[in-house]
Amino acid sequence: MSQEFRIASGGLIDRSKEISFIFNGKKYNGYKGDTLASALLANGVHLIGRSFKYHRPRGIIAAGVEDANGKVQLYKDNITEPNVNVTEVELVEGLRIESQNCWPSVNFDVGGINNFLNRFFPAGFYYKTFMWPKSFWYHVYEPFIRKAAGMGKASLDPDPDRYEHQYEHCDILVVGSGPSGIASALSAAKNGARVILAEDKARFGGSLLTDNVTIGNKNGDEWVEDSISELKSMPNVIIKKRSQVFGYYDHNMLVMFERCKDHLNNPEPYTPRQRLWYIRAKQVLISTGSIERPLIFANNDRPGIMLASSAREYLKVYGVLPGKKPIIFTNNDTAYETAIEFKAHGIDTVILDTRKSSDAGVVIEAKNIGIEIKFNHGIANTAGYKKVKSATIGELTESKDGYKNLTTIPCDSIFVSGNWTPTVHLASQSGNKLKYESETDTFLPDQSRQKETVIGSANGSFTLKESLADGFNKGYQLSDEITKNGREISVPISDEKDFGSHDKFWCMPVADNKHYKRFVDFQNDVAVSDIQLAVREGFRSIEHVKRYTTLGMATDQGKTSNLNGLQLVSDLEKKIVPEVGHTTFRPPYTSVTIGTIIGREVGKNYRATRKSPIHEWHEKNNAVFVDAGLWLRPRYYKRGNETLQEAAKREALNVRQNVGICDVTSLGKIDIKGKDSAEFLNRVYTNAFLKLPVGKARYGVMLREDGMVFDDGTTTRIAENHFHMTTTTAQAANVLSHLEYYLQVVWPELDVNVVSTTEQWAGAAIAGPKSRELLQRLFPEEDMSNEGFPFMGFKELKFKNTVARVFRISFSGELAFEMNVMSDYGEEMWNEIISQGEDFGIQPYGTEALSTLRIEMGHVAGSEIDGRTIAYDLSLEGMLSQKKDFIGKRSLNRKAFTENNREKIVGVVPIDKKTSIPEGSYLVENAKASFPNPKLGHVSASCWSVEYDNPFSLAIIKDGKNKKGEKLFAVSPLKNKIIPVEIVSQHYVDPEGKRVRS
Amino acid sequence: MLEIKCPYCGNRSQNEFAYGGDATVKRPELNTEVSDQDWDNFVYYRKNPRGNHLELWHHISGCRQWFKVLRNTATHDIIQTMEMKENP
Numbered sequence A: 001m002s003q004e005f006r007i008a009s010g011g012l013i014d015r016s017k018e019i020s021f022i023f024n025g026k027k028y029n030g031y032k033g034d035t036l037a038s039a040l041l042a043n044g045v046h047l048i049g050r051s052f053k054y055h056r057p058r059g060i061i062a063a064g065v066e067d068a069n070g071k072v073q074l075y076k077d078n079i080t081e082p083n084v085n086v087t088e089v090e091l092v093e094g095l096r097i098e099s100q101n102c103w104p105s106v107n108f109d110v111g112g113i114n115n116f117l118n119r120f121f122p123a124g125f126y127y128k129t130f131m132w133p134k135s136f137w138y139h140v141y142e143p144f145i146r147k148a149a150g151m152g153k154a155s156l157d158p159d160p161d162r163y164e165h166q167y168e169h170c171d172i173l174v175v176g177s178g179p180s181g182i183a184s185a186l187s188a189a190k191n192g193a194r195v196i197l198a199e200d201k202a203r204f205g206g207s208l209l210t211d212n213v214t215i216g217n218k219n220g221d222e223w224v225e226d227s228i229s230e231l232k233s234m235p236n237v238i239i240k241k242r243s244q245v246f247g248y249y250d251h252n253m254l255v256m257f258e259r260c261k262d263h264l265n266n267p268e269p270y271t272p273r274q275r276l277w278y279i280r281a282k283q284v285l286i287s288t289g290s291i292e293r294p295l296i297f298a299n300n301d302r303p304g305i306m307l308a309s310s311a312r313e314y315l316k317v318y319g320v321l322p323g324k325k326p327i328i329f330t331n332n333d334t335a336y337e338t339a340i341e342f343k344a345h346g347i348d349t350v351i352l353d354t355r356k357s358s359d360a361g362v363v364i365e366a367k368n369i370g371i372e373i374k375f376n377h378g379i380a381n382t383a384g385y386k387k388v389k390s391a392t393i394g395e396l397t398e399s400k401d402g403y404k405n406l407t408t409i410p411c412d413s414i415f416v417s418g419n420w421t422p423t424v425h426l427a428s429q430s431g432n433k434l435k436y437e438s439e440t441d442t443f444l445p446d447q448s449r450q451k452e453t454v455i456g457s458a459n460g461s462f463t464l465k466e467s468l469a470d471g472f473n474k475g476y477q478l479s480d481e482i483t484k485n486g487r488e489i490s491v492p493i494s495d496e497k498d499f500g501s502h503d504k505f506w507c508m509p510v511a512d513n514k515h516y517k518r519f520v521d522f523q524n525d526v527a528v529s530d531i532q533l534a535v536r537e538g539f540r541s542i543e544h545v546k547r548y549t550t551l552g553m554a555t556d557q558g559k560t561s562n563l564n565g566l567q568l569v570s571d572l573e574k575k576i577v578p579e580v581g582h583t584t585f586r587p588p589y590t591s592v593t594i595g596t597i598i599g600r601e602v603g604k605n606y607r608a609t610r611k612s613p614i615h616e617w618h619e620k621n622n623a624v625f626v627d628a629g630l631w632l633r634p635r636y637y638k639r640g641n642e643t644l645q646e647a648a649k650r651e652a653l654n655v656r657q658n659v660g661i662c663d664v665t666s667l668g669k670i671d672i673k674g675k676d677s678a679e680f681l682n683r684v685y686t687n688a689f690l691k692l693p694v695g696k697a698r699y700g701v702m703l704r705e706d707g708m709v710f711d712d713g714t715t716t717r718i719a720e721n722h723f724h725m726t727t728t729t730a731q732a733a734n735v736l737s738h739l740e741y742y743l744q745v746v747w748p749e750l751d752v753n754v755v756s757t758t759e760q761w762a763g764a765a766i767a768g769p770k771s772r773e774l775l776q777r778l779f780p781e782e783d784m785s786n787e788g789f790p791f792m793g794f795k796e797l798k799f800k801n802t803v804a805r806v807f808r809i810s811f812s813g814e815l816a817f818e819m820n821v822m823s824d825y826g827e828e829m830w831n832e833i834i835s836q837g838e839d840f841g842i843q844p845y846g847t848e849a850l851s852t853l854r855i856e857m858g859h860v861a862g863s864e865i866d867g868r869t870i871a872y873d874l875s876l877e878g879m880l881s882q883k884k885d886f887i888g889k890r891s892l893n894r895k896a897f898t899e900n901n902r903e904k905i906v907g908v909v910p911i912d913k914k915t916s917i918p919e920g921s922y923l924v925e926n927a928k929a930s931f932p933n934p935k936l937g938h939v940s941a942s943c944w945s946v947e948y949d950n951p952f953s954l955a956i957i958k959d960g961k962n963k964k965g966e967k968l969f970a971v972s973p974l975k976n977k978i979i980p981v982e983i984v985s986q987h988y989v990d991p992e993g994k995r996v997r998s
Numbered sequence B: 001m002l003e004i005k006c007p008y009c010g011n012r013s014q015n016e017f018a019y020g021g022d023a024t025v026k027r028p029e030l031n032t033e034v035s036d037q038d039w040d041n042f043v044y045y046r047k048n049p050r051g052n053h054l055e056l057w058h059h060i061s062g063c064r065q066w067f068k069v070l071r072n073t074a075t076h077d078i079i080q081t082m083e084m085k086e087n088p
Ligand SMILES: [Zn+2]
Pocket: B006, B007, B008, B009, B010, B059, B062, B063, B064, B065
């Protein structure tokens, strides 16, 4: 299909590479180097979608990130993305786009009726219209809004792309590659600074790509090309296009996303789609330029109406005429350059200028080449439903509140210019309090908060000469503070067109008292009347006006509308703009794909995975794994068609009857050395550690300062001043930080060092009545009798070519040992134990069996030590030394901790001895009581007791001390269960603890 | 993201550190009488000043040292960092 609006030659596109794409089911062609927007315009397509509230036809109004209307649903291969801006997507093969916010189609949109009912959609309509009747909300309003309005649709599939993160440091980050940006990057880089230059578009140069200027003896675009290749050749420069710096955070941390893949026709495998850069810069030069403001007039939102500078960009960069019969409507001189450029391509324009005259050089030039100029004119209205086809224009009255005469002239486009808004977002995010400059009606950066310096038109320097001088000078000054090289380069001579000042008049009157909409915010459909209404209804703060009218709250964040809105509010309130103030600029400057923010931390890379050195053996032996913090631990070893419960029961029973082996590598291990180690442990643990003999282990409980139990574990005295501490898997890292805090902050006088050795040791628990025989088989020379190796004993033994640490400790409640070897020997140890254990019927057991064993023994674990329980609650009060002080002791006499009916741990058995009690169930006295049914406590852990072959649970309940023998109900509203239960001792099996000592 | 100068490792990004609260809080001595009020103040009560605040940070993904940071809570400016034994 022909590209009817593409000029014969010119532009920066590659005409040798034609690329086709599909828009709303129809095929179009463009060229490599096009954006979707320029390719659509080349085919004469202006109507892109429907507006949010009134479903009015809308077209492209700009050529960059400021565009408010060009949002589409994008499809490529199997992926789809909503709210994509056609001005930002580069054309590649295989793109399909569809209009959003219209149903059933962009050309016939049911919601368009809102446009005719617009009296029902005033400012704040969300808050007013859908309030009543209440019953309408679910069945009428919400489904209607969801279907007829709403933006694009997010994909429900996982994002197939790869995103990466990168950290970078530099001396000077330059944001934006217009004249001041390139100038400052050049002068800083030549002075030896490490520079990053970032440009959000696909081409460097900014305004130099569209303005007719010379720098030195070169045209602007040639100067860009030469400067960029010079910068590229310098080793101290990183230069990135397609890279949007979107956030300025504390301590000069800026965040940027780089588009790496979407513009490539045949990307290499593993090319990341986008890369997120965290840049810590010593100095930041913000040369982000400025954005043209629209003029406001009746029906100013029709497709074909766009910013004058954008029209020129489409022509010069893409060789596209956004219109062949344009009207140019301006209140300043810059739009004249667009008229001159169009004239050079044989397109005659009519310029309507709100000013009475202008003697700027560019205006005289336009006059001299025969362009028709109508001063003191405004547009009173436009016509054309899916594309503008005419404008009603008139000479403005003296007070500019009406028109002297009106005529209608045909057109196919209107290019508007309401002066320029400096892009100060990054400076504002940095903390720069902006100041209002009334000559240009703009907010400009004031005092820097961090190390940011704003240059060029972003700082209100609207001439090339100023921008270049600013760029070269600031680039040198800031770099020299860092490099002290003193290498300054001179500012080249430049030549540009002459521009004068703008008209402060920008909001056209509506003729003949008609209620035509004059739009301020195109994407959110906020018209002048909405803002007037908000002010009439008493909204004064600009932040409130913004939220009530939704001005500037769409995905474009009001880049073209905020300042016009502000001016309108200040005019209505007869205030000046600085009194009204501006709304807060918040990151991100443009929308950022969630995938980019997440980077590589998705799926299995969401967090690190820790595996024990015995992991492969577990895998080979059908282990089913469970997450335990970062660790993967075998939950059970599946045999045949066994269920989890069946396997856990088999494994636990084998421990009770024969011998089992469990991988306990993930338990936290901390090595403690120094002459004050025993004193330190005596303060950390609630029980005494000073007199623990060498070669003995002791169970210990530690508290937080608020008295809650923090963690438990065994600690062994390896030598006089050397201890080996174990912690629970979950709390290992927190316990280490806790110990370091007390050693470094609270008691620095103690001579103690702590270091995590969790990864240094592989651990195996060998538990069951036959464990001693197995140990004897493993260490035939050693006395393993109850006397030779008593409960809580410790031995360091030679094992093959290494040393094994063997502890006689037990979590299962059976006669048990724990054996540690250095991690590299872990698998060897495991294999040896398994092969020697065969004669004793050894079986590996996982965490599920481990839980069963500890629950029926009444040993507490993480589900009881949950940060809300004190030692008494867990029946660990016997562990609290009366003779010494320790961390958290002073909190224990708090009133709530000493009450008589304090919670306490108990055992729970279902009366029918059959029904398992869901963990988390409440215990209540009366199952049928009305809500809120007084809750006595909750079930913390449940198992199938292998000793008694019936369900057994642990619970922490009010006055648990006196509840034994009582009949209660376990209630689980989640599982919809009410189970009659009896309260028993927490120690269901071997309450005297004979087995561990046998 | 703040940039914090660990006294042992130099400038590092905030994501290497853990915050430890008010550095001026002193734990009551062991084995001494402590009033309920003093103990409550130590365990629970913290000032939340707007402005300079001497606080503890732990270089948890680095050298694992606790140290002091004098930070302005309103501007996030870090005025000074120092070892535990030092004072601003
Ligand atoms: Zn450090």
